[in-house]
């Protein structure tokens with residue numbers, strides 16, 4: 561864990577690397593070494609804002625944000641929510657510099673560093689999710705979901721970054737391909753509701769409703 565309190569999930573970095581078996585722990589140790597350097601060197605930055613949820617002709621409207629979330633995923637995720645948080649998180653340009661330096665010297669190390677960067681930005685989003693949960697006690701959060709998941713188009717990132725003023729506040733720009741620069745940056749949506757929310761993205765194994773769920777008893781999932 562770094563001074564910033566963020567703990568990078570080594571198992572997640574190994575999954576990004578496609579490592580299925582590591583009996584001697586060699587890869588895990590290599591990942592831990594790079595993860596440790598990253599967590600010490602970087603200060604991930606983030607921003608989030610809450611907006612009221614409404615229904616528009618072409619999808620869920622986050623009122624006052626300029627963001628519309630088209631498609632069935634956003635409709636399902638936010639069906640019981642009266643508010644949603646838009647968030648953006650980035651490792652910043654320093655990660656790109658570290659990655660380029662590693663690529664010039666040792667490509668194998670650079671691949672591990674890249675996977676650690678992905679795991680670190682996700683860990684930062686996890687921390688942000690916990691911060692939102694603690695700031696709004698008594699509210700229930702949906703799973704976090706991002707442009708590019710399911711049928712939520714990647715181009716939604718453009719409007720989310722504009723709504724959050726991410727370029728000025730975080731130094732994050734959206735390219736014409738709708739990908740972000742710096743590359744280890746994430747935008748996401750989390751719904752807030754007054755009732756417990758199913759784990760639609762993470763699945764039944766993580767769901768607080770699993771013990772009493774009639775959908776699951778029928779052999780289905782609300783993610784279907």
Ligand code: SF4
Pocket residue numbers: 758759760763764765767768769770771773774775776780781782783
């Ligand atoms: S199907 Fe039931 S247990 Fe599974 S995620 Fe949905 S609500 Fe939770």
